[in-house]
Amino acid sequence: MSMLETTNLHKRFGELQAVDDVNLSIDREGIHSIIGPNGAGKSTLFHLLTGYLNPTGGEIRYKDEDIAGLPPRKIVQKGISRSFQIADLFEGLTVKENLQIATQALDEKRNSLWVDSESLTTTLEKTEQLLEDIELVDLADVRADALSHGDQRKLEIGLALAVEPDLILLDEPTAGMGKQESVQMVRLIRRLVDERDIKLILIEHDIGIVMRISDRISVLNRGQIIAEGSPEEIQQNERVQEAYIGTKRGEASE
Numbered sequence: 001m002s003m004l005e006t007t008n009l010h011k012r013f014g015e016l017q018a019v020d021d022v023n024l025s026i027d028r029e030g031i032h033s034i035i036g037p038n039g040a041g042k043s044t045l046f047h048l049l050t051g052y053l054n055p056t057g058g059e060i061r062y063k064d065e066d067i068a069g070l071p072p073r074k075i076v077q078k079g080i081s082r083s084f085q086i087a088d089l090f091e092g093l094t095v096k097e098n099l100q101i102a103t104q105a106l107d108e109k110r111n112s113l114w115v116d117s118e119s120l121t122t123t124l125e126k127t128e129q130l131l132e133d134i135e136l137v138d139l140a141d142v143r144a145d146a147l148s149h150g151d152q153r154k155l156e157i158g159l160a161l162a163v164e165p166d167l168i169l170l171d172e173p174t175a176g177m178g179k180q181e182s183v184q185m186v187r188l189i190r191r192l193v194d195e196r197d198i199k200l201i202l203i204e205h206d207i208g209i210v211m212r213i214s215d216r217i218s219v220l221n222r223g224q225i226i227a228e229g230s231p232e233e234i235q236q237n238e239r240v241q242e243a244y245i246g247t248k249r250g251e252a253s254e
C-alpha cells in the first residue's frame with residue numbers, strides 16, 4: 001500500500017496549470033525523486049504536499065487520510081517534514097541551539113513555563129543523536145551563519161529530522177555544492193533514509209545524483225507526470241529524453 005497518494009491533483013496560477021492532473025503514488029520505503037525541466041511544477045507540487053499552497057482540485061492522501069489544504073503545521077504533526085532554509089530560521093544561534101529548538105517543538109509541553117527535567121534530558125539526547133546523524137558533532141557550538149554552505153544544508157536536514165517525520169521532502173539538497181560536497185551529501189542522505197527508516201521525496205536537478213540515489217523516479221513536464229519507474233526505466237524512456245532535449249548532458253534543467 002502506498003504511503004502518499006495524489007489523485008487528479010491540480011494547481012492553477014491564473015491561466016497557468018502549474019500542476020495538471022497529477023496522480024502520484026509514493027510507497028513506504030526508499031527514495032522517490034521528482035525530476036523535470038525548469039518550470040515543470042516540481043516546487044509547486046512540494047508546496048501542495050506540505051500545505052504551503054492549496055490545490056485548485058484533487059486529493060492528497062497520506063496514510064489514507066485526506067490532507068489537501070491542511071496548514072503546514074498540521075501536516076508536520078501528521079509526520080511529513082520538509083527542509084527549511086537556514087536564512088528563515090535562527091542564523092545567530094549555534095548548530096546545537098537550532099536543533100534543540102526544533103526538537104522542543106515536538107514536546108507537547110513547549111508552551112508550559114516549567115520544563116521538567118525528564119523532557120529536558122530527552123531533548124538533549126535527541127539533539128546529540130541528530131548532531132551525529134548529520135555529521136556536525138564537531139561544529140555543535142558554531143553559529144549557523146558561520147557554517148560553510150554544505151554544512152548549512154546538513155543543518156537544514158537536521159531541522160527537518162528533528163520533528164521525527166515518517167516522510168521527508170528535500171528540495172535540491174546539493175544545490176550550490178561542489179562535486180565532493182555533493183557526494184558526501186548523497187551518502188549522508190542515503191544513510192539517514194536507511195538508518196532512520198524514513199521515506200524521502202527528493203527534488204534534484206543533477207541527473208547523475210538522481211540516477212545513483214533513487215529507488216523510484218517520477219518525471220514532471222509542464223505540470224504533468226510523463227513517466228514513472230526505476231532509474232533504468234527512466235533513463236531509457238523516450239518521452240523523458242524528449243522533455244530534456246536541449247539540456248546539457250548530466251544536467252536536467254540548467
Ligand SMILES: Nc1ncnc2c1ncn2[C@@H]1O[C@H](COP(=O)(O)OP(=O)(O)OP(=O)(O)O)[C@@H](O)[C@H]1O
Binds near residue numbers: 016037038039042044
Ligand atoms: N506563486 C506563483 N504564481 C504564479 N506562477 C507561479 C507561482 N509559482 C510558480 N509559478 C509558475 O508555475 C510553474 C511551475 O513552477 P515551479 O517552480 O513549480 O517549477 P519547478 O519545476 O520547480 O521549476 P525549477 O526547476 O525552475 O525550480 C512555472 O511556470 C512558474 O513560473
